[in-house]
Amino acid sequence: MKILSVEQIRQLDQYTIQHEPIAPINLMERAAQTFVDWFTARFTTSYPVKLFCGLGNNGGDGLAIARILMQQGYTIEVNIVRYAPRESDDFMHNHRRLKLLTTLNYIEQPNNIPAIRHNEIVIDAIFGSGLDRPVDGIAKSVIETINRAPAKVVSVDIASGLYPDKPNGPDDVIIEPDYTVTFQLPKIGFLLPRNSRYVGQWHIIDIKLSKRFIDQTPTPYFYTTPEEARLLLRQRERFSHKGTFGHALLLVGSYGKIGAGVLAARACLRSGVGLLTVQAPRCGYAVLQTAVPEAMCRPDTHQYVLSGQSEIEGIPYEEFTAIGVGPGIGKAPETANMLRTLLSQYRNPLVIDADALNLLAENRDLMSLIPEHSILTPHPKEFERLTQKWENDYDKLEILCDFARRYRIVVVLKGAHTAIATPEGDIHFNSSGNPGLSTGGTGDVLTGILTALLAQGYDSVEAAVLGVYQHGLAGDLVGRQRGQIGMTATDVLDALRWS
Ligand SMILES: NC(=O)C1=CN([C@@H]2O[C@H](COP(=O)(O)OP(=O)(O)OC[C@H]3O[C@@H](n4cnc5c(N)ncnc54)[C@H](OP(=O)(O)O)[C@@H]3O)[C@@H](O)[C@H]2O)[C@@H](O)CC1
Numbered sequence: 017m018k019i020l021s022v023e024q025i026r027q028l029d030q031y032t033i034q035h036e037p038i039a040p041i042n043l044m045e046r047a048a049q050t051f052v053d054w055f056t057a058r059f060t061t062s063y064p065v066k067l068f069c070g071l072g073n074n075g076g077d078g079l080a081i082a083r084i085l086m087q088q089g090y091t092i093e094v095n096i097v098r099y100a101p102r103e104s105d106d107f108m109h110n111h112r113r114l115k116l117l118t119t120l121n122y123i124e125q126p127n128n129i130p131a132i133r134h135n136e137i138v139i140d141a142i143f144g145s146g147l148d149r150p151v152d153g154i155a156k157s158v159i160e161t162i163n164r165a166p167a168k169v170v171s172v173d174i175a176s177g178l179y180p181d182k183p184n185g186p187d188d189v190i191i192e193p194d195y196t197v198t199f200q201l202p203k204i205g206f207l208l209p210r211n212s213r214y215v216g217q218w219h220i221i222d223i224k225l226s227k228r229f230i231d232q233t234p235t236p237y238f239y240t241t242p243e244e245a246r247l248l249l250r251q252r253e254r255f256s257h258k259g260t261f262g263h264a265l266l267l268v269g270s271y272g273k274i275g276a277g278v279l280a281a282r283a284c285l286r287s288g289v290g291l292l293t294v295q296a297p298r299c300g301y302a303v304l305q306t307a308v309p310e311a312m313c314r315p316d317t318h319q320y321v322l323s324g325q326s327e328i329e330g331i332p333y334e335e336f337t338a339i340g341v342g343p344g345i346g347k348a349p350e351t352a353n354m355l356r357t358l359l360s361q362y363r364n365p366l367v368i369d370a371d372a373l374n375l376l377a378e379n380r381d382l383m384s385l386i387p388e389h390s391i392l393t394p395h396p397k398e399f400e401r402l403t404q405k406w407e408n409d410y411d412k413l414e415i416l417c418d419f420a421r422r423y424r425i426v427v428v429l430k431g432a433h434t435a436i437a438t439p440e441g442d443i444h445f446n447s448s449g450n451p452g453l454s455t456g457g458t459g460d461v462l463t464g465i466l467t468a469l470l471a472q473g474y475d476s477v478e479a480a481v482l483g484v485y486q487h488g489l490a491g492d493l494v495g496r497q498r499g500q501i502g503m504t505a506t507d508v509l510d511a512l513r514w515s
Pocket residue numbers: 026029030040043044047070071072073074075077099100104142143144145146147148149150151152155172173174199
């Protein structure tokens with residue numbers, strides 16, 4: 017699914033109005049009705065509703081929502097925040113209609129702000145995507161009151177005070193909703209860590225804006241939907257054999273961190289690889305052969321760390337369809353040498369994770385040796401070591417995009433809504449996953465998954481988008497079955513489902 021900028025969404029509204037065609041006021045009515053459908057499916061008429069609206073089209077939506085909810089039997093008190101002397105046309109139209117049905121409360125100064133009780137639902141329609149400067153005056157006081165109140169808060173389109181696609185200032189006053197119900201497409205601001213309090217659970221509702229315009233509009237930002245992930249998944253052919261699905265090599269583990277290798281190896285096998293070889297330090301040999309009997313194991317000549325040498329022979333890197341390196345490897349000089357040789361000799365895309373990334377950060381000259389379309393999977397700290405500190409989440413996205421473009425690689429910046437940057441400069445945000453995944457070893461599982469997908473012939477962007485989605489989905493399955501808190505990386509790899 018595409019993510020558009022505020023300006024593009026405004027054009028999308030205009031295009032829909034002209035080409036459907038539909039009058040703006042009817043589009044507002046459709047948006048309001050769709051919001052009400054969402055609302056009534058969750059909250060019964062037993063909850064009193066307090067609606068706060070501004071004077072623009074977000075406020076107009078709010079007034080239309082109030083009218084429809086009233087007609088459906090909800091008890092609703094409407095508060096209009098008079099922060100300016102002018103209203104939008106569609107606001108005024110809905111204002112006239114609603115005034116015929118009920119009394120409206122106007123808030124011009126703080127003592128007009130009503131008390132909000134704990135069993136009430138607040139609908140926030142003060143500002144929407146038209147906000148372009150920090151909120152102050154009476155609107156600010158109202159937002160502060162709502163944030164202090166014990167009630168549940170539902171924001172229409174976007175929390176009032178939050179910018180959809182640019183950073184807010186540190187002192188900005190913004191609604192902290194329980195839910196955001198947004199029109200048609202997600203806003204980029206919903207996907208960024210520092211905005212989490214200002215988004216809550218968010219839901220997209222389809223108000224039937226022009227599909228054609230969305231299809232034609234270019235954007236670097238995408239949000240992976242379940243349907244899109246499913247379309248990437250290839251089914252197995254009847255006459256396939258294990259050679260069809262590639263031979264992967266994982267370079268993993270060091271003394272005390274062989275478990276990282278076990279997790280990556282098991283995840284790789286659970287993700288459809290044809291054959292798997294694991295090279296690990298000698299101390300990991302017995303562990304790996306026991307814990308992952310399906311994998312072939314090459315003991316490194318070094319007892320405790322990876323050196324890339326083996327009694328059998330040096331590693332014939334070029335014989336492997338895909339290689340994953342990093343989980344648990346540490347940063348010993350022998351391992352740094354191995355990484356240098358690997359990057360110099362192997363020409364296909366690699367998956368590079370964990371301490372392999374830290375070694376890159378410490379040996380910058382290695383960066384230019386990385387094969388094009390390799391997948392790097394840093395968490396934010398590893399990414400900062402590879403690049404630089406950022407001022408805010410938007411700045412971080414720019415650094416991410418530039419980095420992927422400069423080295424022609426895919427960068428999987430992990431976290432909630434993992435951001436996958438492509439060599440072309442696009443960013444795909446993931447939609448699956450939950451905080452249960454914030455536990456040691458889940459990153460190693462991801463490395464195994466991505467290596468398996470590359471081995472099976474998925475291109476790097478497909479592998480990253482699909483692999484990250486399936487990893488999060490497995491976490492969601494575990495979350496549903498046994499809760500998020502006790503989730504382990506082993507649970508996640510066992511829950512992988514490729515159908
Ligand atoms: N277009 C469509 O067809 C559809 C749109 N829809 C809805 O419209 C919403 C966008 O509406 P909107 O553009 O009227 O802006 P909105 O967020 O209500 O703000 C109102 C005005 O406030 C002003 N202002 C800005 N910052 C300010 C500040 N800090 N303090 C004080 N004032 C400030 C600024 O006006 P200015 O003062 O700059 O002239 C701004 O224009 C969107 O979120 C969705 O809910 C849906 O109905 C679907 C169809």
